[in-house]
Amino acid sequence: MPKMNLSHFEAAFLFALFASVVLGIVTKRTDNERYRYGAYCFGCFLLALFGIGWLMKLGHG
Amino acid sequence: MAAATQNTKKEPTPPISSWFGPVIVGWLIPGGGHFLLKQRWRALLLFLSVTLMFLFGLMMRGAMFKLEQGDLLTTVINYGGFVANLSSGALYMLSNMLGYDQLDVAGHVHDYGTKFLVTAGLLNILAMVDAFEIATKKKS
Numbered sequence: 001m002p003k004m005n006l007s008h009f010e011a012a013f014l015f016a017l018f019a020s021v022v023l024g025i026v027t028k029r030t031d032n033e034r035y036r037y038g039a040y041c042f043g044c045f046l047l048a049l050f051g052i053g054w055l056m057k058l059g060h061g
Numbered sequence: 062m063a064a065a066t067q068n069t070k071k072e073p074t075p076p077i078s079s080w081f082g083p084v085i086v087g088w089l090i091p092g093g094g095h096f097l098l099k100q101r102w103r104a105l106l107l108f109l110s111v112t113l114m115f116l117f118g119l120m121m122r123g124a125m126f127k128l129e130q131g132d133l134l135t136t137v138i139n140y141g142g143f144v145a146n147l148s149s150g151a152l153y154m155l156s157n158m159l160g161y162d163q164l165d166v167a168g169h170v171h172d173y174g175t176k177f178l179v180t181a182g183l184l185n186i187l188a189m190v191d192a193f194e195i196a197t198k199k200k201s
Binding site for chain 1: 103106107109111113114117119120121122169173176177180181184187188191200
């Protein structure tokens with residue numbers, strides 16, 4: 001099994017992508033709603049990723 | 062009063078034969094339940110998402126949880142993690158049998174790997190619940 005060395009951003013990006021696809025599929029009833037909800041979840045993940053990242057950077061000084 | 066009683070009346074439990082197959086196949090093979098229910102595209106996307114997340118977790122050398130006891134928090138984390146790992150179905154069983162189970166070591170990549178492995182199982186639980194709802198006609 002090859003070993004992967006991902007940065008925090010790469011790992012969090014992949015996590016957000018896979019989780020958003022599944023959340024989009026299982027929570028809504030029409031395909032249009034699924035696309036939109038999947039994209040919304042992905043956007044929220046990325047917003048949290050950048051937001052908390054900046055918060056930690058600024059908080060750290 | 063009679064109307065209120067009628068409104069709170071429980072729906073009849075769907076027969077086990079209608080949902081048992083898709084839920085069990087969905088547990089063993091991510092997206093398998095949707096495939097049985099003729100939701101091919103959704104099955105493919107679920108399979109790819111859960112399987113890739115699990116494989117990335119393995120490649121990042123994530124640890125699998127074991128049924129170990131300690132103080133309350135340790136027990137809850139270990140048992141919860143074990144149930145989440147087990148929810149990945151055949152992926153978990155195969156990786157355990159083939160010896161890909163890793164020791165828990167320090168480092169952010171390993172830590173992400175452990176979270177990927179757990180989350181793959183949790184996402185598969187969501188897929189199984191969705192397969193159940195489709196099989197029992199609560200959802201299309």
